[in-house]
Amino acid sequence: MRQPTSWDDPNLLQDEPFRSVFHTCKEIMGLGHETKPDVIRALDALAKGFQIVPGKEVVALAWLGLAYPYKDFSTHASGNKRWQNENDFRSFVEFYWRISQGNEPYTYLSHQRKKRGYKEDLPAPLPKEVSKVNAKKIPNGSPTSAVFTSKHTGQTFEQNISLLGFQGHFQMALKSCGEISSMEVQGEAKKKKKKKINTPAKISQYRRCIDYNLPQPPDHLDPMVDTAHRSIIPTATEISSTPRLDTGLQGGKPSLNIYGLDHFQKSRTTAIQHDLGGKLSLTRSPSINIVNSNAMVYEDRSSPAINNPIPVPNGKISGIPVTGLAGTNTCTPQGVSSHPNICQLPETSPFTGPNPGDYSDIVDIELGAIDVNLTVSKPPLPILPPIWAQSRQEVCESFDWFRSYQSGVYFCNNIVKGYLLSAFSSCRDVFEHGGKLIISHGGGGAESVHQRHGQIINEAAADQDAQDKSVRALLQNYKDARPLVLLIDDKYVLFPYDLGSRNVTYAVLGFYTIAHAWAEYQPANNLEGRVVRYKFAFEWCQGQGEPWWLQKMEGESGNNLARPLQYHPRDLSFLGGKKLPVKVAEQKLFKFVQPKPEDLYLTCEKCREQTPRIYRQQWICLNRMCTRFWVTLNGTAPTPLLDYNTNFLHLSCSFVLPTSLADIRPLSPTPSANDITTTHAFTRGWHCRNCGRLSCRYKWEEWECSNCKRTTRIVGRLHTPSDFWSLNFPATTYRDHLIARNSGIVQEPMKTFSLAKGMGQTQTFVLPDGKGQIHHIQSGTWNSEEVDEIFRDYQEQAAAGKLLFRRWPLRSHKCRGPLLTNYFSQNSGEPYQYVGGTANTVPFSKAPGAVVQAREFIQTRIHQALGIDLTFNEVLSAAYMEGQKMAFHSDAEPGLGPLVAGLSLGSSAFIHFRPRSTPKARPVAISFVLRHGDVLVMDGAEVQQYYEHTVVPTNFRIAATARNIYPSHV
Numbered sequence: 030m031r032q033p034t035s036w037d038d039p040n041l042l043q044d045e046p047f048r049s050v051f052h053t054c055k056e057i058m059g060l061g062h063e064t065k066p067d068v069i070r071a072l073d074a075l076a077k078g079f080q081i082v083p084g085k086e087v088v089a090l091a092w093l094g095l096a097y098p099y100k101d102f103s104t105h106a107s108g109n110k111r112w113q114n115e116n117d118f119r120s121f122v123e124f125y126w127r128i129s130q131g132n133e134p135y136t137y138l139s140h141q142r143k144k145r146g147y148k149e150d151l152p153a154p155l156p157k158e159v160s161k162v163n164a165k166k167i168p169n170g171s172p173t174s175a176v177f178t179s180k181h182t183g184q185t186f187e188q189n190i191s192l193l194g195f196q197g198h199f200q201m202a203l204k205s206c207g208e209i210s211s212m213e214v215q216g217e218a219k220k221k222k223k224k225k226i227n228t229p230a231k232i233s234q235y236r237r238c239i240d241y242n243l244p245q246p247p248d249h250l251d252p253m254v255d256t257a258h259r260s261i262i263p264t265a266t267e268i269s270s271t272p273r274l275d276t277g278l279q280g281g282k283p284s285l286n287i288y289g290l291d292h293f294q295k296s297r298t299t300a301i302q303h304d305l306g307g308k309l310s311l312t313r314s315p316s317i318n319i320v321n322s323n324a325m326v327y328e329d330r331s332s333p334a335i336n337n338p339i340p341v342p343n344g345k346i347s348g349i350p351v352t353g354l355a356g357t358n359t360c361t362p363q364g365v366s367s368h369p370n371i372c373q374l375p376e377t378s379p380f381t382g383p384n385p386g387d388y389s390d391i392v393d394i395e396l397g398a399i400d401v402n403l404t405v406s407k408p409p410l411p412i413l414p415p416i417w418a419q420s421r422q423e424v425c426e427s428f429d430w431f432r433s434y435q436s437g438v439y440f441c442n443n444i445v446k447g448y449l450l451s452a453f454s455s456c457r458d459v460f461e462h463g464g465k466l467i468i469s470h471g472g473g474g475a476e477s478v479h480q481r482h483g484q485i486i487n488e489a490a491a492d493q494d495a496q497d498k499s500v501r502a503l504l505q506n507y508k509d510a511r512p513l514v515l516l517i518d519d520k521y522v523l524f525p526y527d528l529g530s531r532n533v534t535y536a537v538l539g540f541y542t543i544a545h546a547w548a549e550y551q552p553a554n555n556l557e558g559r560v561v562r563y564k565f566a567f568e569w570c571q572g573q574g575e576p577w578w579l580q581k582m583e584g585e586s587g588n589n590l591a592r593p594l595q596y597h598p599r600d601l602s603f604l605g606g607k608k609l610p611v612k613v614a615e616q617k618l619f620k621f622v623q624p625k626p627e628d629l630y631l632t633c634e635k636c637r638e639q640t641p642r643i644y645r646q647q648w649i650c651l652n653r654m655c656t657r658f659w660v661t662l663n664g665t666a667p668t669p670l671l672d673y674n675t676n677f678l679h680l681s682c683s684f685v686l687p688t689s690l691a692d693i694r695p696l697s698p699t700p701s702a703n704d705i706t707t708t709h710a711f712t713r714g715w716h717c718r719n720c721g722r723l724s725c726r727y728k729w730e731e732w733e734c735s736n737c738k739r740t741t742r743i744v745g746r747l748h749t750p751s752d753f754w755s756l757n758f759p760a761t762t763y764r765d766h767l768i769a770r771n772s773g774i775v776q777e778p779m780k781t782f783s784l785a786k787g788m789g790q791t792q793t794f795v796l797p798d799g800k801g802q803i804h805h806i807q808s809g810t811w812n813s814e815e816v817d818e819i820f821r822d823y824q825e826q827a828a829a830g831k832l833l834f835r836r837w838p839l840r841s842h843k844c845r846g847p848l849l850t851n852y853f854s855q856n857s858g859e860p861y862q863y864v865g866g867t868a869n870t871v872p873f874s875k876a877p878g879a880v881v882q883a884r885e886f887i888q889t890r891i892h893q894a895l896g897i898d899l900t901f902n903e904v905l906s907a908a909y910m911e912g913q914k915m916a917f918h919s920d921a922e923p924g925l926g927p928l929v930a931g932l933s934l935g936s937s938a939f940i941h942f943r944p945r946s947t948p949k950a951r952p953v954a955i956s957f958v959l960r961h962g963d964v965l966v967m968d969g970a971e972v973q974q975y976y977e978h979t980v981v982p983t984n985f986r987i988a989a990t991a992r993n994i995y996p997s998h999v
């Protein structure tokens with residue numbers, strides 16, 4: 030950044046990233062019709078945003094010296110010059126904000142000076158304050174001192190800049206916008222901003238710069254339609270010789286491409302070229318298409334020309350761009366050591382460690398924690414992986430080495446079992462030696478985008494710490510040289526083949542051991558402009574043959590499934606017993622587990638710790654606890670662009686898979702000793718040995734491969750209700766029900782009714798404010814013959830495949846791929862949209878006998894207990910294996926009649942009701958214990974409207990819930 034030549038130097042407004050900060054804030058705040066709080070908010074955000082600008086101190090101090098010449102902006106204790114008072118910095122920010130808004134900057138500064146005790150006029154240059162200036166009269170290039178209106182003029186930032194005579198600069202700036210763009214986030218954000226970019230015309234308009242960071246050309250400047258302005262905004266051909274990001278239309282679809290990022294190409298694709306023995310030839314810079322990403326893109330404006338960008342066929346853009354203060358991280362291609370935008374500290378400043386701006390010259394794409402969809406043009410996957418899946422649930426339910434639905438690191442008891450590589454969230458992530466050496470950042474701390482109360486919240490990246498749970502567990506694996514399983518998904522760009530070409534979303538790579546672990550600084554979109562990230566180098570374990578993706582392809586016969594990895598006999602003792610989390614001492618992290626050549630290590634003079642020479646350019650102390658962390662041997666900041674020392678990337682080949690380690694493939698289901706097939710183990714998915722696919726168990730009567738439809742079946746014995754009598758019932762303070770204090774629910778006196786054998790009883794609970802009632806009808810174990818039979822019939826018919834219990838996909842969830850319900854269900858009568866709709870429904874004329882009996886039973890009980898005669902036209906039967914449950918929901922089906930009644934069979938279950946409307950904590954209002962033969966009636970539409978319920982069985986259980994659904998509403 031330039032230093033200001035005068036205190037009203039509007040050149041500053043053209044300086045990236047200063048300009049980006051203005052635009053970011055302007056966009057975020059939606060200013061233009063601002064109220065005072067808006068302005069305060071904007072200024073706060075501006076001041077905050079400006080904090081991360083490299084060299085901001087130098088610029089601000091220079092400006093402060095010019096605006097308040099007699100004030101001492103003295104040296105801070107750290108050795109750097111600093112403003113003494115945040116108000117001074119704030120006045121610098123506000124002054125330039127006012128320049129950009131045409132909002133009385135000079136009046137503001139005069140006022141500020143008066144407040145600080147300056148009696149005399151503004152120091153030279155002394156701009157005149159001009160009132161009501163007609164913008165058209167201002168010639169281009171006129172002196173900056175000429176133009177300011179006394180009021181907010183409503184001019185755009187760009188117009189105000191032009192008023193200041195910087196149209197030339199601005200045009201150049203717009204040109205440079207063509208080289209950079211930003212990514213999109215998905216979800217609501219996508220919807221929110223979609224209007225802006227989802228039509229071809231709009232996309233062409235935004236193809237140059239859809240980013241909060243960069244000014245967007247005025248609406249009328251669309252080069253695709255307005256040839257008069259072509260010179261202002263270059264076409265793709267005009268800028269094709271410059272590395273750039275570009276949005277546009279490809280194959281009729283909007284796309285966003287990165288072209289010509291030289292460093293990107295080198296660091297990420299040469300390994301692929303190298304290790305595929307020329308099979309994959311990426312001789313040109315890869316084109317990358319990025320969608321749904323909160324990427325920060327650091328552009329390179331000075332990289333050597335790269336021609337012939339490879340277009341990406343199926344790109345799409347959706348969502349909104351996410352703030353990245355682009356100028357913070359501009360880049361220089363590999364080998365270029367200086368950059369015009371690097372701000373040097375004044376010579377008088379002693380070196381006190383690196384500054385955020387020192388890492389600014391990195392060509393990189395930083396992806397955050399949110400879902401990204403990033404594809405590189407890759408050859409199709411020639412062979413099916415030995416273990417693969419289409420949904421996250423299939424992996425988590427079938428593959429014990431990875432059971433994490435959210436995090437990319439799966440660990441238990443401080444031991445990492447599986448690590449999922451997805452997209453690339455970090456610079457210097459590599460896929461070397463054909464994937465036998467993979468470097469990735471540890472989990473956590475990435476920048477992320479959330480939606481809260483309809484607002485998009487961009488959470489800045491945070492430093493990782495050795496004590497962060499997943500980092501700590503990874504470090505423990507590293508210290509113990511304990512193997513873990515690496516998986517990839519189809520967004521992991523460093524994998525050389527396109528998983529999507531075979532509809533593979535997740536694939537298991539194999540066992541790896543962490544060969545190295547270290548911490549480093551990486552540029553980030555946060556106030557510091559950088560974060561500490563832990564990096565892990567995973568090395569392929571010897572003893573499992575060649576990685577499947579490097580195997581010789583065996584023609585196109587069969588399903589072309591890769592040979593399974595060869596492992597040693599099963600012995601899980603290797604995984605050890607349970608271990609408590611261990612405190613990890615930071616300074617111990619840099620010891621190599623495996624010996625490496627001596628010259629790879631250097632000892633830090635300060636901390637005396639040995640650190641390997643990881644980077645080609647220089648040795649850096651990587652001991653986070655050392656005051657010289659991220660400082661070179663010479664005590665200087667590392668060069669901004671670093672890549673790996675080739676010696677460091679050598680394979681040690683010394684990680685051998687222990688002979689005791691299990692076959693990585695999930696075991697096929699096997700009968701249990703007691704013939705019980707409803708335990709938790711039987712809820713797990715399975716691995717098809719025919720095609721490698723992991724499938725959830727979505728059918729009750731058998732396992733079926735979701736890909737090749739192979740099946741496997743294990744017949745178990747039927748349960749009797751007495752199986753569950755001896756089960757340990759969870760400790761509760763209540764026997765039948767519990768009403769929460771303050772719930773307003775009133776229990777009516779118990780009523781009894783006559784049965785063939787003795788009496789049944791009904792408890793009615795009146796919900797407050799006329800929100801309906803709940804009746805708990807209990808008939809006692811001595812009256813259970815009828816329900817025992819229904820229970821048996823259900824099991825028999827389900828096992829025989831006459832009653833099709835299935836797990837159906839949930840309609841809304843946040844997982845990749847379909848997410849199936851936790852329980853099995855079948856619907857009879859009218860379709861029930863909530864679970865499976867018509868696909869899950871058979872008419873009563875074809876309904877399994879058990880369902881018909883269950884409906885009869887429920888109707889009879891309601892008549893006996895409540896004196897109500899009615900015929901239900903829908904029954905949803907649900908079967909729960911051990912550990913399965915139904916999450917909170919309400920039966921808010923359109924056309925639903927007011928009475929919903931459920932029969933319980935098998936083990937006892939808890940049903941909890943809680944209010945729906947309370948936004949935050951929603952305590953349970955009432956709970957019931959439902960026993961074999963009980964009928965629970967939710968009476969009144971308001972019960973569904975105001976309450977939701979969850980069912981948690983204690984073991985295997987079947988429930989039949991009867992409703993009336995009026996077909997006219999279906």
Ligand SMILES: O=C(O)CCC(=O)C(=O)O
Nearest residue numbers: 905907920931980988990
């Ligand atoms: O399992 C049960 O008893 C209740 C099922 C349920 O809540 C429903 O079908 O909506």
